[in-house]
Amino acid sequence: MMWGRRPSLPALVAVLVLVGSCCCCCCSAETSESPAAAAADELSGGGGRRRARGVGDGAHHHPHVRRQRGRRYNGSNSVMFRKQLLGAINGKELAVEQREQMFEIMSAMCMDGTPPAYNLDPGSGAGSRSWIVNLEGGAWCNSVKTCRLSKGTGRGSSDHMEKEIAFTGIMSSSRAVNPDFYNWNRVKIRYCDGGSFAGDAYNKEAGIYFRGQRIWNAVIKHLLSIGMASADQVLLTGCSSGGLAVILHCDQLRAFFPPAAGGRQTTVKCLSDGGLYFDAVDISGGRSLRSYFGDIVALQGIPQSLPGSCTAHLDATSCFFPQNIINDMKTPLFILNAAYDAIQISLSLAPDRADPSGSWRTCKSNRSACNASQMNFLQGFRDQMVSSVQGFSQSRSKGLFISSCFAHCQSEQLGTWNNVPGRSPIIQNKGIAKSVGDWYYNRAEVKAVDCRYPCDKTCHHIM
Ligand SMILES: *[C@@H]1O[C@H](CO)[C@@H](O)[C@H](O)[C@H]1NC(C)=O
Numbered sequence: 001m002m003w004g005r006r007p008s009l010p011a012l013v014a015v016l017v018l019v020g021s022c023c024c025c026c027c028s029a030e031t032s033e034s035p036a037a038a039a040a041d042e043l044s045g046g047g048g049r050r051r052a053r054g055v056g057d058g059a060h061h062h063p064h065v066r067r068q069r070g071r072r073y074n075g076s077n078s079v080m081f082r083k084q085l086l087g088a089i090n091g092k093e094l095a096v097e098q099r100e101q102m103f104e105i106m107s108a109m110c111m112d113g114t115p116p117a118y119n120l121d122p123g124s125g126a127g128s129r130s131w132i133v134n135l136e137g138g139a140w141c142n143s144v145k146t147c148r149l150s151k152g153t154g155r156g157s158s159d160h161m162e163k164e165i166a167f168t169g170i171m172s173s174s175r176a177v178n179p180d181f182y183n184w185n186r187v188k189i190r191y192c193d194g195g196s197f198a199g200d201a202y203n204k205e206a207g208i209y210f211r212g213q214r215i216w217n218a219v220i221k222h223l224l225s226i227g228m229a230s231a232d233q234v235l236l237t238g239c240s241s242g243g244l245a246v247i248l249h250c251d252q253l254r255a256f257f258p259p260a261a262g263g264r265q266t267t268v269k270c271l272s273d274g275g276l277y278f279d280a281v282d283i284s285g286g287r288s289l290r291s292y293f294g295d296i297v298a299l300q301g302i303p304q305s306l307p308g309s310c311t312a313h314l315d316a317t318s319c320f321f322p323q324n325i326i327n328d329m330k331t332p333l334f335i336l337n338a339a340y341d342a343i344q345i346s347l348s349l350a351p352d353r354a355d356p357s358g359s360w361r362t363c364k365s366n367r368s369a370c371n372a373s374q375m376n377f378l379q380g381f382r383d384q385m386v387s388s389v390q391g392f393s394q395s396r397s398k399g400l401f402i403s404s405c406f407a408h409c410q411s412e413q414l415g416t417w418n419n420v421p422g423r424s425p426i427i428q429n430k431g432i433a434k435s436v437g438d439w440y441y442n443r444a445e446v447k448a449v450d451c452r453y454p455c456d457k458t459c460h461h462i463m
């Protein structure tokens with residue numbers, strides 16, 4: 001199952017970087033440029049200033065190339081290269097930490113064993129010491145059967161990823177679209193583990209790796225090594241399964257930035273978009289999403305990645321639900337969600353197995369086709385979602401934008417992340433980009449919860 005719509009408007013693109021075939025020590029800058037810019041430059045095939053280019057200019061020289069001690073390797077060689085690197089380790093005396101670091105990098109892999117990857121558009125000017133780390137979304141897989149299908153796609157293998165992707169919305173380098181973050185270093189960590197970057201297991205029969213948590217660790221350490229360690233400010237973002245991953249990893253990210261000796265502290269904050277998956281009763285009286293999440297947690301070895309503050313008193317599946325985690329998070333979090341999340345309606349409330357007669361089929365793809373009792377059910381869901389963030393919203397450092405839209409993922413699309421009046425959903429006279437920026441920079445407290453549908457006329461409904 002995949003959702004996540006393609007951005008339809010042109011933006012800058014960023015080229016894929018494979019991690020793990022290139023040990024952190026080898027990626028250091030060889031020029032006086034900032035490390036991130038240098039790393040980006042080498043990926044562009046070298047020579048250029050910035051790697052991000054317009055979609056239409058046909059710049060596709062070396063989309064899969066990365067450097068290791070001055071030589072270039074193609075991504076298709078990454079598995080072979082790993083073997084060489086492991087051979088080199090076996091033959092040499094390495095410090096224990098080096099061995100551990102190598103192991104950590106080499107064991108971070110997509111479902112099919114290929115290296116994890118990210119796309120980067122380097123920051124500039126005042127933004128060059130600020131980083132957005134975006135965790136790519138794209139559903140989950142909950143069984144050997146469905147994971148096997150993902151394994152042969154870009155959601156399970158870096159061999160099948162698009163090498164260049166558009167950066168839009170909060171990832172955009174356009175000042176007009178994205179005034180608060182446009183010049184930051186912007187990284188999208190690609191999603192190829194099927195478990196919100198939280199799994200750690202291996203399925204021997206099917207030969208499928210579930211190494212999301214190792215991907216997370218390896219890529220974050222790699223980003224630290226290319227410049228993020230000296231960041232002044234960092235924002236972790238992601239949408240859908242990536243938005244859930246943000247909630248699961250936000251405090252872990254902050255732990256990578258211990259207070260410096262001189263008292264300097266990197267500001268770390270997190271934005272979860274479309275990630276507030278709710279443990280709700282479905283139309284048949286069951287808990288479809290709970291059973292689905294339970295399968296993912298068990299299959300992918302997720303329990304040990306979940307916050308101990310939650311697993312100390314609840315079962316692992318419960319601790320995969322944001323509602324049971326967000327109140328104990330230490331790091332400032334902004335929750336951006338549609339109260340009538342279109343994916344939750346089809347995945348959690350009215351999935352086919354809860355609707356054998358198909359009476360919800362038209363309603364769940366077209367809100368105007370819902371009858372009064374169906375709409376009433378959806379209003380009940382909205383009210384539950386709103387009350388689930390009540391405790392959370394008491395804290396000053398937390399931000400909230402719960403729109404009354406039938407939508408999903410609002411931060412990465414031009415239509416919804418935009419300061420131009422009339423483009424973004426508006427609550428309390430503010431659109432999404434302004435609300436998130438105000439919260440990040442402490443310009444204002446943002447606790448925006450919209451009135452019930454259909455009162456808001458600024459929505460971009462997708463169903
Ligand atoms: C990379 O791939 C290209 C063709 O795709 C090939 O010509 C070149 O030899 C490869 N480079 C390495 C280092 O394997």
Ligand SMILES: *[C@@H]1O[C@H](CO)[C@@H](O)[C@H](O)[C@H]1NC(C)=O
Nearest residue numbers: 283359360370371372373374
């Ligand atoms: C509304 O739809 C439900 C099915 O979800 C159906 O059981 C009910 O009878 C319908 N109500 C009306 C008034 O049509």
Ligand SMILES: *[C@@H]1O[C@H](CO)[C@@H](O)[C@H](O)[C@H]1NC(C)=O
Nearest residue numbers: 362365366367368369370463
């Ligand atoms: C949605 O449902 C309404 C009411 O039944 C109908 O008039 C409209 O054509 C439907 N829209 C689509 C796109 O199917």
